Amino acid sequence: MTVLDSFPALRTALADLPGSDASAAQAAADRNGQLTKPPGALGRLEELAQWYAGWRGDPRPTISAPQVLVFAGNHGVAAQGVSAFPAEVTVQMVANFRAGGAAINQLSDLAGARMDVHALSLETPTADFTQGPAMSEAEACAAFAAGWDAVDPGADLLVTGEMGIANTTSAAAIAAALLGGTGWAGRGTGIDDAGLARKEAAVAAGLAANPGRTGLEVLAALGGREIAAMAGAIAAARARRIPVILDGFICGAAALVLQAERSDVLDHCVAGHLSAEGAHRRMLDAMGKAPLLDLGLRLGEGSGAALAVQVLRGALVCHSGMATFAEAGVAEG
Numbered sequence: 162m163t164v165l166d167s168f169p170a171l172r173t174a175l176a177d178l179p180g181s182d183a184s185a186a187q188a189a190a191d192r193n194g195q196l197t198k199p200p201g202a203l204g205r206l207e208e209l210a211q212w213y214a215g216w217r218g219d220p221r222p223t224i225s226a227p228q229v230l231v232f233a234g235n236h237g238v239a240a241q242g243v244s245a246f247p248a249e250v251t252v253q254m255v256a257n258f259r260a261g262g263a264a265i266n267q268l269s270d271l272a273g274a275r276m277d278v279h280a281l282s283l284e285t286p287t288a289d290f291t292q293g294p295a296m297s298e299a300e301a302c303a304a305f306a307a308g309w310d311a312v313d314p315g316a317d318l319l320v321t322g323e324m325g326i327a328n329t330t331s332a333a334a335i336a337a338a339l340l341g342g343t344g345w346a347g348r349g350t351g352i353d354d355a356g357l358a359r360k361e362a363a364v365a366a367g368l369a370a371n372p373g374r375t376g377l378e379v380l381a382a383l384g385g386r387e388i389a390a391m392a393g394a395i396a397a398a399r400a401r402r403i404p405v406i407l408d409g410f411i412c413g414a415a416a417l418v419l420q421a422e423r424s425d426v427l428d429h430c431v432a433g434h435l436s437a438e439g440a441h442r443r444m445l446d447a448m449g450k451a452p453l454l455d456l457g458l459r460l461g462e463g464s465g466a467a468l469a470v471q472v473l474r475g476a477l478v479c480h481s482g483m484a485t486f487a488e489a490g491v492a493e494g
């Protein structure tokens with residue numbers, strides 16, 4: 162049982178995470194070189210298949226048990242008028258997820274994924290970070306641990322998604338604190354110009370009220386429970402060698418927190434898509450990740466990542482199912 166009750170304990174857990182299986186990745190690369198296609202003709206699909214093979218320790222893998230995790234949390238900073246929607250929408254959408262009515266329900270079904278929804282203390286929003294830390298260390302650790310424990314050890318692929326009105330403000334503040342610069346706030350649910358100005362002011366106030374923090378301290382100071390839980394789930398997936406497809410801007414903020422703690426911690430993750438939230442590209446650049454899809458989505462919930470499961474599946478059905486030149490009697494170039 163991994164102990165996750167303090168930041169030092171979380172740091173120990175992150176330091177202990179395993180790496181990819183180099184011999185499985187090499188065997189997959191060798192197989193890729195023998196498949197009936199011109200070298201490199203499947204583009205990024207080839208790289209994806211080898212990456213997945215390495216993490217699963219299987220040179221010829223398939224995806225049979227994907228899991229989609231949706232975490233929900235409420236944010237004190239919503240009181241600053243930073244979302245186009247009221248905070249009650251968070252709990253209402255949790256009911257919608259449970260009834261099967263949200264976009265992520267449809268996309269999880271399409272991906273053949275198990276989908277679990279975890280509502281995290283919705284009746285107790287985080288504190289408004291423009292005034293001080295959003296969460297205590299204990300609260301942040303509890304949410305991280307909830308995310309860690311939510312990962313199905315039998316899953317062979319993980320998508321992490323979220324729901325939390327005002328969480329694009331929280332994600333922007335995390336990015337600003339960890340990466341520096343300005344312009345991290347975007348339109349989120351579709352806020353107007355006055356709202357965007359309030360959002361930028363809230364991010365600036367959050368940084369001023371929570372100075373000099375790094376990694377997990379930033380998560381507690383400016384994050385939310387669903388963001389902490391996504392960070393915990395992404396880390397737990399690596400502990401079990403389960404590859405992760407990252408979703409949009411908010412999921413990206415959770416990933417950034419982990420990266421700030423350990424620079425190579427996201428090696429088991431790919432970026433599912435480029436969100437229409439303006440600063441997502443900058444965030445992905447900082448992670449060194451190129452998105453698989455670019456469809457103008459700005460929903461969250463794990464939606465873009467769930468769609469990208471199909472791309473990864475495409476990579477693996479080719480890699481694992483194709484004939485070699487020798488098997489098919491096709492002449493090599």
Ligand SMILES: Cc1cc2ncn([C@H]3O[C@H](COP(=O)(O)O)[C@@H](O)[C@H]3O)c2cc1C
Binds near residue numbers: 245254324328330462
């Ligand atoms: C009906 C509805 C469903 C959603 N599903 C995801 N989000 C997305 O919007 C929120 C972030 O945007 P902001 O920071 O502007 O509040 C998050 O809950 C995110 O998951 C939704 C938002 C709404 C309104």
Ligand SMILES: O=C(O)c1cccnc1
Binds near residue numbers: 409410411412441
């Ligand atoms: O990219 C995201 O995750 C996102 C963008 C806008 C609103 N909700 C989520």
